[in-house]
Amino acid sequence: QKEVEQNSGPLSVPEGAIASLNCTYSDRGSQSFFWYRQYSGKSPELIMSIYSNGDKEDGRFTAQLNKASQYVSLLIRDSQPSDSATYLCAVHDNNDMRFGAGTRLTVKP
Amino acid sequence: GAVVSQHPSRVICKSGTSVKIECRSLDFQATTMFWYRQFPKQSLMLMATSNEGSKATYEQGVEKDKFLINHASLTLSTLTVTSAHPEDSSFYICSASYQGSGETQYFGPGTRLLVL
Numbered sequence: 634q635k636e637v638e639q640n641s642g643p644l645s646v647p648e649g650a651i652a653s654l655n656c657t658y659s660d661r662g663s664q665s666f667f668w669y670r671q672y673s674g675k676s677p678e679l680i681m682s683i684y685s686n687g688d689k690e691d692g693r694f695t696a697q698l699n700k701a702s703q704y705v706s707l708l709i710r711d712s713q714p715s716d717s718a719t720y721l722c723a724v725h726d727n728n729d730m731r732f733g734a735g736t737r738l739t740v741k742p
Numbered sequence: 743g744a745v746v747s748q749h750p751s752r753v754i755c756k757s758g759t760s761v762k763i764e765c766r767s768l769d770f771q772a773t774t775m776f777w778y779r780q781f782p783k784q785s786l787m788l789m790a791t792s793n794e795g796s797k798a799t800y801e802q803g804v805e806k807d808k809f810l811i812n813h814a815s816l817t818l819s820t821l822t823v824t825s826a827h828p829e830d831s832s833f834y835i836c837s838a839s840y841q842g843s844g845e846t847q848y849f850g851p852g853t854r855l856l857v858l
Contacts, residue, residue: 665845676835676852677786682844721786725845730776734785 635660637724639733647741652709654736656722659703665725666698666705671735672718680707680720712740745769746838748850755826756858763821763853765836771816772838776847777809780833792819826857 636659646652654668665684669677683689683696683705695708705724709716719735745768755761765775777789777798790811792798798811810822819838823830833854837847 667846669849676833676849679846679848682846684844723847730788730845730847732786 635726635729635731637722637731637733639720639722639736641734642737643739644736645739645741646712648712648714650712650740652712652716652738652740654707654709654720654722654738655704656706656724656733657704658722658724658731660724660726660731661700661703663700663703663724663726666696667723667725667730668694668696668705668707669721669723669732670716670718671721677721709738712738714740714742716740743769744840744843744846744848746772746836746848746850748836748853750853751851752854752856754856754858757827758825761823761826761855763823763834763836763855765819765821765838765850767817767838767840767848770838770840772819773816773841774839775813775819776837776839777811777819777821778835778837780835780852782833786835789821823855826855828857831855831857 638657667682668680671677683698689696693710697706719737721735722733747766749764778786789804790798790800792813800806813819835852837849
């Protein structure tokens, strides 16, 4: 069974802090990795994708991928209350996209 | 770019009726569309995957005769919930990907179905 695991949280950080979200996956053949944000009652929206080992930065977001250790993480710098949402990790192998259950992040003013 | 719309955004129907939900890719041709269901405070559950012009592939446990999927064009897929019952009440979300998107799925805004 191919798995994508995330800590369900809730993860609480103060405004302005760095939020660190982690995700592990079981299928070594996975090629593509994604982070989505889902506000309560809304559908997921893409934050970023990452395909190669290392870091990828986009504004306040940095995705980190380590294929050897089979984990992908998302760092949110200067967290804002508007970042409070559930963050979904998604992993694609050659056939399917698998979503983690999500980590609920709360940024406190 | 890569905008996906869904219609309706919310629907209330009586038990036993059928409901059709449309999913459209507005600015790209979607080679593959996906239908998900999400119950409150639970994770996304993939129901089926469809490619334009071919039959949908349903996930295990999803009744293909109850959840009819039609992917008639590269920009439109429909999900029909037939003979809906209260337990079908959920948040239905479609997503779409295109050739060259690197397997990225772009989600529609979702349709909230309430069956009375």
